[in-house]
Amino acid sequence: xxKSFRFLLQFAWINLGxxxxxxxIVTVGSLLTGVPGGADNLFSTYFSVFPLMVLMILYIYAFxxxxxxxxxxxSFGATRxxxxxxxxxxxxxxxxxxxxxxxxxxxxxxxxNWDFPERFPMLRMCGFTSWFFPLMSLVIxxxxxxxxxxxxxxxxxGIVVITLSGVLGIVGMVALFVTSSAVRDFGTQLFGSLxxxxxxxxxxxxxxxxxxxxxxxxxxxVK
Amino acid sequence: MSAEVLKTQGLCxxxxxxxxxFNLDLAIEPGKIYGLIGRNGAGKTTLLGILTGQNTKNSGTxxxxxxxxxxxxxxxxxxxxxxxxxxxxFSGPNNLKISHYLRSAAIYYPGWDKEYAxxxxxxxxxxxxxxxxxxxxxxxxxxxxxxxxxxCAPVTILDEPAAGLDVVMRERFYQLLLExxxxxxxxxxxxxxxxxxxxxxxxxxxxxxxxxxxxxxxxEELVDQFRYISGREDVVDQVCRGLEVLSTHQMGxxxxxxxxxxxxxxxxxxxxxxxVSPMNLQNVFVALCGHGDGQ
Numbered sequence: 334x335x336k337s338f339r340f341l342l343q344f345a346w347i348n349l350g351x352x353x354x355x356x357x358i359v360t361v362g363s364l365l366t367g368v369p370g371g372a373d374n375l376f377s378t379y380f381s382v383f384p385l386m387v388l389m390i391l392y393i394y395a396f397x398x399x400x401x402x403x404x405x406x407x408s409f410g411a412t413r414x415x416x417x418x419x420x421x422x423x424x425x426x427x428x429x430x431x432x433x434x435x436x437x438x439x440x441x442x443x444x445x446n447w448d449f450p451e452r453f454p455m456l457r458m459c460g461f462t463s464w465f466f467p468l469m470s471l472v473i474x475x476x477x478x479x480x481x482x483x484x485x486x487x488x489x490x491g492i493v494v495i496t497l498s499g500v501l502g503i504v505g506m507v508a509l510f511v512t513s514s515a516v517r518d519f520g521t522q523l524f525g526s527l528x529x530x531x532x533x534x535x536x537x538x539x540x541x542x543x544x545x546x547x548x549x550x551x552x553x554x555v556k
Numbered sequence: 557m558s559a560e561v562l563k564t565q566g567l568c569x570x571x572x573x574x575x576x577x578f579n580l581d582l583a584i585e586p587g588k589i590y591g592l593i594g595r596n597g598a599g600k601t602t603l604l605g606i607l608t609g610q611n612t613k614n615s616g617t618x619x620x621x622x623x624x625x626x627x628x629x630x631x632x633x634x635x636x637x638x639x640x641x642x643x644x645x646f647s648g649p650n651n652l653k654i655s656h657y658l659r660s661a662a663i664y665y666p667g668w669d670k671e672y673a674x675x676x677x678x679x680x681x682x683x684x685x686x687x688x689x690x691x692x693x694x695x696x697x698x699x700x701x702x703x704x705x706x707x708c709a710p711v712t713i714l715d716e717p718a719a720g721l722d723v724v725m726r727e728r729f730y731q732l733l734l735e736x737x738x739x740x741x742x743x744x745x746x747x748x749x750x751x752x753x754x755x756x757x758x759x760x761x762x763x764x765x766x767x768x769x770x771x772x773x774x775x776e777e778l779v780d781q782f783r784y785i786s787g788r789e790d791v792v793d794q795v796c797r798g799l800e801v802l803s804t805h806q807m808g809x810x811x812x813x814x815x816x817x818x819x820x821x822x823x824x825x826x827x828x829x830x831x832v833s834p835m836n837l838q839n840v841f842v843a844l845c846g847h848g849d850g851q
Contacts, residue, residue: 336629339663343656401645405652407610408639409664410632555610556642 337411337419341402345423348394349430352387356434359383360441369447381452383438384459384466387431388473388502394427395477399546400485408555417550420478428470435459435466458511465532472535473502475542482549505535560621560634561585562607562711562743567616569602576602578767580616584711584745589737591758591775592747593837595845599767600747601639604713608637620711633666636709640716641688641696649689654682654699667708676702676732693720701729705736713745718754726750730757755779755837765845775837782840783822786812787830795828802843814843 362376363369379386398420406416439457442450451457459466476498484491512528562584569577576599584590584607594600605611607618609625609632618625625631641657643650658677662668677684680698688696697720704714718726734757737744748754755761761778763771771778782802785792789811799817806812814835815822826832835843 336663340660343659343663401650401652404645405657405660406664408637409660410608410629410635410637411664412609412627412629412632414627415629552612554612555605555639556645 334415334418334422337406337416338422340406340409340411341398341419341423342426344397344402345394345426348390349427352390352430352434355386355390356383356438359386360438369442369445371448371452377452380438380456382455384435384455385503387435388469391427391431391470392473392477392480392499392502395424395474396481396484398423398481399478399549400481403550403553404555407553413550413553417547420546424471424474427474428467431470432467468532468535469502469505471539472505475539475546476502478546479542482546505531560710562620562625562635563618564607565617567603567606567618568614569599569606569611570614576767577606577613580767580769582762582769582772584743585760586710586743587741588759589733589744589746589757591751591754591761592745592764593749593751593761593841594764598764598845600764601715603764604637604715604745604747608632608635608713610637633664634709635711635713636665636704636707637713638700638704638707638715638717640719641691641699643689643691643696649687651687651689653685653687654691655684657688657699657703658684661703661707665707665709669706669708672708673702673706676706694722694725697721698725701732705732708740709742711743711745713747715747716749717746718748718750726753730754733757751841752836752838758837761837763841763844770844779835779837779840781816782835782843783815784812784833784835784839785815785830786810786833787828791829795824795830803846814839816843 359376359379363380366372366374366376368374368377368380403416406419407413435456436459439453439459441447442453442456480491480495480498483494508527508531512531564580564582567577567580567582568575580603582603592600592604602611606613607625609618609627620631620634623631625635641650645652654677658673661673662670680695680702682695682698682702688699691699697717700714701717704712704717718729721729730753733744733746736742746754746758755775758775760773761771761775762769785795787795787810789806789809792811792813796813796815799815799822801813801815803814804811822832
């Protein structure tokens with residue numbers, strides 16, 4: 334597992350570096366273009382939906398994990414079990430770094446006394462204390478892996494899965510964000526048990542995806 | 557260096573309804589260079605994939621020193637299967653760089669020789685920053701060879717290492733292989749279609765035909781069992797009685813046959829009014845696996 338983790342880490346550093354640079358560009362761009370004073374521009378848009386951007390980027394990263402990376406690792410003599418657990422480790426790393434980044438961006442408007450910090454509701458909902466951002470990150474990473482696996486088996490089916498998982502990911506995430514933060518702020522009277530069902534659905538999706546992932550890795554033939 | 561035997565017993569593999577390998581028994585002895593030859597679709601890459609745990613099997617066992625190969629990191633560390641690189645991977649071009657392959661090899665092969673890899677990189681004139689999809693077929697083969705040699709794995713397997721290489725590079729590859737073998741004595745298995753050039757390098761040869769191992773023995777001993785006998789049709793027919801005739805070629809009344817057999821019968825043939833000439837490994841392969849396709 335350690336070897337496979339080191340193997341995946343060489344690609345993960347590059348990906349995480351790109352994510353960090355993106356966060357820096359959005360932040361510096363916002364600072365330079367007057368977003369703290371209330372300016373409404375491209376940077377303010379990216380800043381306000383940064384959690385969504387992180388999840389989209391993680392989805393793209395996950396796509397390669399169980400296709401070209403799996404193929405290369407097994408061709409060098411990785412064990413399938415070791416690779417599977419290494420993927421879990423890398424996903425954890427992606428989630429932690431993504432969570433940290435969006436947490437930092439969420440804290441900036443208040444820390445730096447920007448005007449109208451309430452303009453960034455999504456960032457505020459996904460702050461450090463919210464458990465649903467890492468959960469949604471895990472769901473998105475699992476969906477990305479699944480889409481990659483299905484895409485190499487059948488391009489048509491892959492495109493369907495990519496589209497569906499994209500829609501499902503965004504809709505599910507927004508729904509979970511809204512309902513969970515509503516529960517946090519107002520109690521359960523607003524959405525009843527919907528947040529619980531959404532959370533259970535997300536956890537179930539992760540479970541099913543992991544089983545499918547393991548089954549695919551175990552049967553995988555190196556090309 | 558480990559002196560373990562890589563062994564398969566009763567190995568079967570099929571892709572859906574298409575059976576590719578049939579009940580294979582094979583033992584790869586340490587400290588030899590094996591040549592694995594077979595026609596397209598004979599099952600060579602599938603066999604090598606299963607021997608190294610990169611492909612699944614339907615039944616049978618694969619062991620290295622009595623330890624199972626499948627999901628056994630300690631065993632997989634001892635084996636390097638350097639495959640033909642693919643310019644496209646799954647849905648798009650293979651955008652991985654040579655340096656990615658070298659770094660990955662360094663992670664997985666405990667005996668990876670970084671200096672040797674660097675020397676070969678310079679000798680082959682390869683730029684590590686180049687993407688695999690940007691390499692020529694020959695350059696991809698060079699990367700395959702580089703990884704195999706620098707892995708220093710006790711069992712090193714090369715799949716079509718000479719594909720796309722020019723004749724000078726092919727000669728250099730065989731030279732490097734023999735130099736490495738002389739120094740380390742490790743086991744090599746080389747799968748190739750360029751049989752005659754590589755024949756002198758192979759100590760043993762394994763011939764795979766339609767998913768079955770039809771020969772696995774010392775190369776010279778195998779080749780020595782085969783002869784071409786040519787002459788007048790009736791005389792050739794008479795001489796070949798009792799010998800295993802593998803192929804026949806006739807022009808008018810002149811007949812040439814490829815035969816297998818030796819001893820007294822072949823000695824008798826030498827006394828008759830026919831020409832008896834030796835065969836090389838490529839001729840032997842064609843005679844055994846041609847199934848009349850080349851005639």
